[in-house]
Amino acid sequence: xxxLVFQYPMITLQACLDGILLGVLFALIAYGMALQWGVxxxxxxxxxxxxxxxxxxxxxxxxxxxxxxxxVIVAPVIMYFVGIAIYKLVINKVVDRDLFISILATxxxxxxxxxxxxxxxxxxxxxxxxxxxxxMLFDNNVVLPNSKIFSAxxxxxxxxxxxxxxxxxxxxxxxxATAQNARAAKILGVDTEKVYAATFGINAALCGVAGALIxxxxxxxxxxxxxxxxxSFMIVIVAGLGNLPGVAMSGMGLGVFEEFADYILGTxxxxxxxxxxxxxxxxxxxxxLSRKRExxx
Amino acid sequence: xxxNFILYAVILIFGxxxxxxxxxxxxxxxxxxVLIVLATTWNIQGGEMxxxxxxxxxxxxxxxxxxxxxxxxxxxxxAEWTESGGEKTFVHTPTQFFQGMAVGLVVAALVPTxxxxxxxxxxxxxxxxxFAICTLGLGVAAGEISGGIEIIGAGQGFTTPPFPxxxxxxxxxxxxxxxxxxxxxxTFIAVRSIYSTRFKLILNAIRDNEDKAxxxxxxxxxxxxxxxxxxxxxxxxxxxxxxxxxxxxxSTDVAFDGREMGVFMVLMAILGGKGTLWGPIIGATIFHxxxxxxxxxxxxxxxxxxxxLIVVIVIYFPEGIMGWLREKYPERFGEVVDEKDRKAQVExx
Numbered sequence: 001x002x003x004l005v006f007q008y009p010m011i012t013l014q015a016c017l018d019g020i021l022l023g024v025l026f027a028l029i030a031y032g033m034a035l036q037w038g039v040x041x042x043x044x045x046x047x048x049x050x051x052x053x054x055x056x057x058x059x060x061x062x063x064x065x066x067x068x069x070x071x072v073i074v075a076p077v078i079m080y081f082v083g084i085a086i087y088k089l090v091i092n093k094v095v096d097r098d099l100f101i102s103i104l105a106t107x108x109x110x111x112x113x114x115x116x117x118x119x120x121x122x123x124x125x126x127x128x129x130x131x132x133x134x135x136m137l138f139d140n141n142v143v144l145p146n147s148k149i150f151s152a153x154x155x156x157x158x159x160x161x162x163x164x165x166x167x168x169x170x171x172x173x174x175x176x177a178t179a180q181n182a183r184a185a186k187i188l189g190v191d192t193e194k195v196y197a198a199t200f201g202i203n204a205a206l207c208g209v210a211g212a213l214i215x216x217x218x219x220x221x222x223x224x225x226x227x228x229x230x231x232s233f234m235i236v237i238v239a240g241l242g243n244l245p246g247v248a249m250s251g252m253g254l255g256v257f258e259e260f261a262d263y264i265l266g267t268x269x270x271x272x273x274x275x276x277x278x279x280x281x282x283x284x285x286x287x288x289l290s291r292k293r294e295x296x297x
Numbered sequence: 298x299x300x301n302f303i304l305y306a307v308i309l310i311f312g313x314x315x316x317x318x319x320x321x322x323x324x325x326x327x328x329x330x331v332l333i334v335l336a337t338t339w340n341i342q343g344g345e346m347x348x349x350x351x352x353x354x355x356x357x358x359x360x361x362x363x364x365x366x367x368x369x370x371x372x373x374x375x376a377e378w379t380e381s382g383g384e385k386t387f388v389h390t391p392t393q394f395f396q397g398m399a400v401g402l403v404v405a406a407l408v409p410t411x412x413x414x415x416x417x418x419x420x421x422x423x424x425x426x427x428f429a430i431c432t433l434g435l436g437v438a439a440g441e442i443s444g445g446i447e448i449i450g451a452g453q454g455f456t457t458p459p460f461p462x463x464x465x466x467x468x469x470x471x472x473x474x475x476x477x478x479x480x481x482x483x484t485f486i487a488v489r490s491i492y493s494t495r496f497k498l499i500l501n502a503i504r505d506n507e508d509k510a511x512x513x514x515x516x517x518x519x520x521x522x523x524x525x526x527x528x529x530x531x532x533x534x535x536x537x538x539x540x541x542x543x544x545x546x547x548s549t550d551v552a553f554d555g556r557e558m559g560v561f562m563v564l565m566a567i568l569g570g571k572g573t574l575w576g577p578i579i580g581a582t583i584f585h586x587x588x589x590x591x592x593x594x595x596x597x598x599x600x601x602x603x604x605x606l607i608v609v610i611v612i613y614f615p616e617g618i619m620g621w622l623r624e625k626y627p628e629r630f631g632e633v634v635d636e637k638d639r640k641a642q643v644e645x646x
Contacts, residue, residue, distance in 0.1 A: 043426055093612045099426040100349045104563065105611045111556065112604025119597075226437065233430055272441030278434040279420075286422040 010141040015259040023255025024152040027248045030235035032206035038241040039179040039199045045106040048225030049113035054211025055220035059128045068128035071212035076205035083204025087197045117222040127219045151213035316474045323470035330477035331535045334484045336565035336577035338531040344571035347504030352432025354559035358552035360405035360533030361540035365457040368397035391461040405537030413529035417522035440553030455546040473542045570619025
């Protein structure tokens, strides 16, 4: 990599900054995934499709003449109820079951969402133009769209708000208690069913925020959901459940990795490299864990 | 045993006569054979071994690309073929076509098997959902990467050699039907003989409790890899045939089509009943009929139906048809039921 660092320092800097700003968004999505994984033990393949749906909400506000940045407020509210609806219809029937069942069920939801969005919004790649302009740094060598800075800022604000909410509020405490031990929480009077629904709703709302920001900074397309799921899954397994600084760091790391893959290998291999990285990380993790596995469970 | 023999004979005769009885459905029947092969081989490691893979599509797509590339590359320069986009600058003679197809199918079966063996050691060490997501990633990565490789057509696709002009117009359909039916029979014989050996018991032991199986002295990793390689062999073969049948290979829409074929094979096996010999076959047949009906009458809504179908099957019918039958008529499956238990069950209901 050092040839790139020394020969093209500006490109390197550009890629790093882009990657970090992008990674903050990934971390926000991954935080939602870590939340529902930790609390309900569910891996939601439809995570990425919830993100895209949130993006379309912001895009439609843009089409009707409202500034898409307001989508950051509107999308999570709508997505919260979408999340609750998904929970009531499907997820509450698979919560206690085998993990593979929940993966397959959410895969079904993912396909359903993909196609419904394709019908409703068309198969074009769209973006909501925020009109924020760009910031030039270092003699105009590094170009940063203001929308990216805005989206990273908003993601951080939402993440901090959520962390405080989880620490201080009653529902947040109930969620954390359920994550630690669902049965004990039930005995102590926590309505776990409600907690699960709220968790899924909060996750969907986070996806909505991230989606609205993605529609401002990047592009959205009905079939682009799965890479976001895979990214957030990857970030969560690298960081571990309930490790918020870890989620933020590995999110940024993934963003930087992607930007470099984009520059070095070419844009057509960008998504492929993300999926390959997932496989490599899982394999690395398996060899690392197998050294520790000395006893039978 | 005798009864089974008659059943097999009837199915075999029906299979051989089918293209002449239903000449209009030859292509559909060939696809059905391929689907049954995919579901049955998915069941080897998904149902019997308990390793739920979304990534068998990797071997299917690999086989498809390999078969077509070998078939073209044996006689013509591959790069020019893909660049011309299937225009008739190069034409296979019948001998060349069949020779190429034969060699291509052998390569299409063997290379995925080797690939499965090579990656098996690293991937099959993952447990449960990590394995499922990892294989999902493998399948999608393969699709994305093959979509960027120029020599096999990149984004614009790869046209497989057209069927040569031999005999009647029906020849193409009959050729592919008998090829896929032969593969189906081969798969069935192979799987059935596997299931009557100790190997199947080992796979079941791995599914039920891998750590205990290991503690009993079974080299679980070895058997897991072998199980996956058997799956890969038939998936590659099925892919090679399907490539010739469809006539056009696209990286994400035909070959590494995780959204369709990759889910179909899981769904068919679950619908029929995981971990049974006949389950995937019944599941694939019912699923194919349903799918074709839906694809024809509700064009455009098929993925919506597919999504709903997945959710409904997984939530309300995870045991599958064979599992349901087994619960209803346990005697037919050789299980002895105590009269007392039965009465207790009836009372419970």
